Amino acid sequence: MERLKTGIRGLDELLGGGFPKGKTILVVGSPGSGKTTFAMQYLYHGALLGEGGLYVSMDEPPENVKSDLSSFGWDLDGMEKSGKLIFVDATPLKRAGGSEEELEEEEYKIQEITFQGLIRTIRKIVDEEGISRIAVDPITPLMLRYETPLERRRALLLFFENLSRTKCTSIVTTELRTSVFRRSFQLEEFLSQGVILLHSIFHAGNLIRAIQIEKMRGIAHDVQPRPYRIGRDGIEVFPKDKIFG
Ligand SMILES: Nc1ncnc2c1ncn2[C@@H]1O[C@H](COP(=O)(O)OP(=O)(O)O)[C@@H](O)[C@H]1O
Ligand SMILES: [Mg+2]
Numbered sequence: 499m500e501r502l503k504t505g506i507r508g509l510d511e512l513l514g515g516g517f518p519k520g521k522t523i524l525v526v527g528s529p530g531s532g533k534t535t536f537a538m539q540y541l542y543h544g545a546l547l548g549e550g551g552l553y554v555s556m557d558e559p560p561e562n563v564k565s566d567l568s569s570f571g572w573d574l575d576g577m578e579k580s581g582k583l584i585f586v587d588a589t590p591l592k593r594a595g596g597s598e599e600e601l602e603e604e605e606y607k608i609q610e611i612t613f614q615g616l617i618r619t620i621r622k623i624v625d626e627e628g629i630s631r632i633a634v635d636p637i638t639p640l641m642l643r644y645e646t647p648l649e650r651r652r653a654l655l656l657f658f659e660n661l662s663r664t665k666c667t668s669i670v671t672t673e674l675r676t677s678v679f680r681r682s683f684q685l686e687e688f689l690s691q692g693v694i695l696l697h698s699i700f701h702a703g704n705l706i707r708a709i710q711i712e713k714m715r716g717i718a719h720d721v722q723p724r725p726y727r728i729g730r731d732g733i734e735v736f737p738k739d740k741i742f743g
Contacts, residue, residue, distance in 0.1 A: 499518045499519065499716050499717060500518070500519040500520075501513070501514075501515040501516035501517065501518065501519065502516045502517045502518075502519050502544070502549075502630075502631070502667050503516045503543065503544075503547065504516050504517055504540055504543070505539050505540050505542065505543020505544065505546075506536065506539055506540065506543075506732070506733050506734070506735060507731070507733075507734045507735065508724075508726070508734055508735030508736055508737045509709070509733075509735045509737070511720075511735075511737040512709075512711055512719060512720040512724065512735065512737050513711065513714065513717065513719050513720075514717060514718055514719060517667050517692070517714075518667075518691070518692070518714065518715070518716055518717055519667055520662075520665050520666070520667055521667060521668075521690075521691040521692055521714075521715070521716075522658055522661050522662060522667075522668045522669075522670060522689075522690045522691055522692070523667075523668065523669050523670070523690060523691065523692035523693070523694060523714070524669075524670050524671075524672055524686055524687060524690040524692065524693045524694070525537065525669055525670070525671045525672070525694045525696065526671075526672050526674055526681075526687070526693060526694070526695050526696065527671070527673075527674055527695065527696030527697075527698075528673070528674045528675070528676075528677075528696075528698055529673065530698075531696035531697075531698055531707070532696055532707070532726075532728050532733055533635060533636060533671040533672075533673070533696065534563060534566070534567065534635055534671070535567065535570070535728060535732055535733055536669070536671070536696070536733055537553065537633035537635045537669050537671055538553065538563075538567055538572070538574070538633070538732075539570075539572075539732040539733055540631060540633060540669055541553055541583060541631050541633050542572045542574065542577065542583070544630065544631040545577045545582035545583050548582070549582075549630045549631055550581070550582055550583075550584070550627055550628050550629040550630055550631070551577075551582065551583050551584070551629065551630075551631040551632070551633070552583075552584050552586065552620065552623055552624065552627075552629045552631070552632045552633070552666075553583065553584070553585050553586070553633050553635065554586045554588050554616070554620065554632065554633065554634045554635065555585060555586065555587055555588060555589060555635060556588050556589065556591065556592065556634065556635060556636055556637065556638070556639050556640060557589065557592070557635070557636055557638075557639055558589060559587050559589055560585035560586075560587055563585075563635075564585075569730070570730065570731065570732050571730060571731060572732075581627065584623055584627055584629070586616075586619060586620070586623070588616055589639075591612075591613065591616060591639070591640060591643065592639040592640075592642070592643075613640070613643070613653055613656070613657070617656065617657065617660045620632070620660070620661075620664070621660065621663075621664060624664045624666060629664075629666055630666055630667065631666060631667055631668070631669075632661065632664065632666045632667075632668040632669070633668070633669045633670075633671070634661075634668065634669070634670045634671070635669075635670075635671045636670075636671040636672055636673045637654075637657075637670050637671065637672050637686060638672055638673040640653070640657075641653075641654070650685070651685060654685055654686055654689060655689065658670075658686070658689040658690065670686065670690065672684065672686055677697075687712075691713075691714070691715040691716070692711070692713060692714040692715065693711075693712040693713045693714075694709065694710070694711055694712065695709070695710045695711075695712050695723075696708075696709055696726075697709070697710065697723055699741070701741075701742065706725065706741055707725065707726050707727060707728070708723035708724060708725055708726065708741045709723065709724055709725075709726045709735055710722065710723040710724070720737065722740070723741050724736055724737055724738075724739060724740075724741070725739050725740075725741050
């Protein structure tokens with residue numbers, strides 16, 4: 499199976515080379531665990547390799563996301579100007595049951611504030627701009643639009659199907675409000691081909707960050723939680739270390 503470099507130092511080693519190409523990988527973690535950093539580092543690194551990246555911002559306008567990530571040494575604006583990174587503002591979708599109002603016409607703004615509109619926008623950009631990496635960050639607000647589990651299920655299925663059809667290698671992040679250990683399995687975990695957990699563990703008065711590849715279909719991978727840190731260059735994983743000594 500062909501692999502894609504993740505751009506996250508140490509992670510490729512756990513994956514035996516990188517993400518399996520064309521798959522959708524879910525990154526699960528609590529607020530502050532580094533999901534957005536992970537997603538952007540993946541896209542930015544791809545852009546450096548000449549692979550076009552699409553960032554779909556669901557929680558905050560892209561400008562806010564960029565400014566939150568400005569302490570990392572990544573030239574996101576430069577990449578955007580050169581067309582290697584494209585940002586889509588999908589935050590209007592967040593409003594539960596929002597009316598189908600029109601957005602101001604601008605290149606690659608979502609035309610209709612509907613789920614279908616978002617899917618169409620993503621597919622159009624992928625086709626026209628030669629995108630090979632997608633990050634949807636986070637999928638959570640989208641789910642709040644739907645009142646019944648059945649509606650949520652349909653929407654998620656449709657979304658994952660369409661990501662898969664793009665042939666891109668995609669990261670979808672999902673926000674967790676409880677400990678990774680205590681969570682109940684969510685539908686999106688069943689729909690993705692890979693699941694990566696970002697744990698925050700309190701141990702002896704210290705916060706320990708640990709990353710764990712829970713599943714990655716079709717490849718052999720490390721299954722242990724491994725320490726990671728967030729520093730000036732983004733996320734770094736220590737693939738040989740154990741979390742407790
Ligand atoms: N330059 C930096 N150096 C070290 N840590 C940083 C830096 N910038 C951000 N962080 C850390 O990264 C965290 C934010 O990660 P983020 O990707 O926004 O998480 P999430 O999307 O899961 O909420 C912050 O809580 C902060 O601890
Ligand atoms: Mg985030």
